[in-house]
Amino acid sequence: MQKGSTQKSFLKNPYLQYIIFGIIISLLPVLVNAGILKTSWVGIIGGTIIYAIAALGLNLLLGYSGLISLGTAGFMGLGAYISAYLTGDLGLPWEVGILAAIIIPVVFGLLIGLASLRMEGLYLGIVTLCVSEVLRKTFDELEPITGGFSGKGAEYPTLLGNIVLNQKQTYVLLVVALVLLMMLTHNLTNGQLGRALHAMRGSQVAAQAMGVSLLKYRLIAFSLATAYASLAGALYVHFIKFVYPSTWTLPVSLTILAIIVVGGMRSLYGTFLGAVIVYALPDLLLKRIPVIGDINGLSYVFSGVLIIVVILFYPGGVINIFRDIKKLFVKGSKKEGEA
Numbered sequence: 001m002q003k004g005s006t007q008k009s010f011l012k013n014p015y016l017q018y019i020i021f022g023i024i025i026s027l028l029p030v031l032v033n034a035g036i037l038k039t040s041w042v043g044i045i046g047g048t049i050i051y052a053i054a055a056l057g058l059n060l061l062l063g064y065s066g067l068i069s070l071g072t073a074g075f076m077g078l079g080a081y082i083s084a085y086l087t088g089d090l091g092l093p094w095e096v097g098i099l100a101a102i103i104i105p106v107v108f109g110l111l112i113g114l115a116s117l118r119m120e121g122l123y124l125g126i127v128t129l130c131v132s133e134v135l136r137k138t139f140d141e142l143e144p145i146t147g148g149f150s151g152k153g154a155e156y157p158t159l160l161g162n163i164v165l166n167q168k169q170t171y172v173l174l175v176v177a178l179v180l181l182m183m184l185t186h187n188l189t190n191g192q193l194g195r196a197l198h199a200m201r202g203s204q205v206a207a208q209a210m211g212v213s214l215l216k217y218r219l220i221a222f223s224l225a226t227a228y229a230s231l232a233g234a235l236y237v238h239f240i241k242f243v244y245p246s247t248w249t250l251p252v253s254l255t256i257l258a259i260i261v262v263g264g265m266r267s268l269y270g271t272f273l274g275a276v277i278v279y280a281l282p283d284l285l286l287k288r289i290p291v292i293g294d295i296n297g298l299s300y301v302f303s304g305v306l307i308i309v310v311i312l313f314y315p316g317g318v319i320n321i322f323r324d325i326k327k328l329f330v331k332g333s334k335k336e337g338e339a
Contacts, residue, residue: 015183021269022179025049029168042171043240044283049174050236052275055259056185056268057228062257063265064189065221066201067116068125070253072229074132077139077248078105079230080237081146084154087238089145094157094238101234102227109226113219132253139245151244154237170239177235181228182268188224189266197221255279262310264317273319278307 028045031037054072061067082104083097112131116124139146146152156165157173165173188194196217199207204214237243255278263274282302310318 014186018179018182018186018268021182022175026172026175029171032168041284042168044280046167046171046174046239047236048272048275048280049171049178050232050239051256051259051279052272053174053178053181053235054229054232055256055263055271055275056181057225057232058256059260059266059268059271060185060189060197060228061221061225063260064194064197064201065217067218067221068121069112069128069222069225070125070250070257071112071128071132071135072225072256073248073250073252074135075105075108075226075229076233076236076252077243077245078108078135079233080154080243080248081139081152082230083234084152084237084243085145088152088154093161094159098231098234102230105226105230106223109222110219112226113222114215116218116222117215129250129253132248132250136245136248139248146245149245151242152237153242155241157238167239174235174239177231178272181231185268193217193220258307262307262318264319267317267319270317270319274317277310277318281306 025045028037029042032039032042054076058069058072061069079101083094083101086092086097086100087094108131112128115127119127140148142148143150156167156170158164189197196207196212199210199212200214200217208214233248259274259278260271261274262277263272264270314320
């Protein structure tokens, strides 16, 4: 009896669950090689993972601390261009490019965190949007580094100086990054940082009365959100292998915002599920439906309608569907037991 309970508690370990989740989605290239799925699935789900990584950062910022940002796209672009330039033009190791692509944007995140002390809500969202647009315009004009309107190319990652990855191996790297960030986010949100952010989201006055430093935790929240977004951008350029300034516009930031709203605020699995619904569903399913898939752009209209339906019936996020299904099973089993 004790052995069985020990096994159950082991399986309920959240970190083990994240690893199992990562193993499951990392099997996609195997299914492609076996001919069960098309090769295009690797690119689509890989992009889904990248968007989920950026959405994890925004979920930390908006879901846990209640601070809005519409500048995610700009920081993703900044991370992408920094990594592409350092690894491609300067020939630095991929690891150095990724590290720089995180650290440099975080400086901007800290500045926004400082500015956030003087503004709230919509005004903060507009400021972050302005920062994103300034960055996008810089990508257009800074041609020696970004390639300007012609775009910037990059290669698949080369690990430890001599391990050159292909698309499917890079996909597995994306899965590893996602799982590690889910573990990190779980650890952060279930510790002192999470409690402080929760207090800030509930009432800043009450949070200060409990000894929570608004300056400290706002800076941390914006730094983390920026780091996640810039890492996602750096992974994007090394997975897609090309990037344009026109990629990093407001719709990207709104898409990432929709991901956490649809998937579920403060839910790590919900963030990934939201990315699947918002980003992957039009390409994987809706475009393959007769009539809907034949008319260019119509699949995205249906995707938008689906998002609205989800928000109307599951305002807490579509991840709650699984909770409701579990309740139905438990209720059904109880009735059978009583009978």
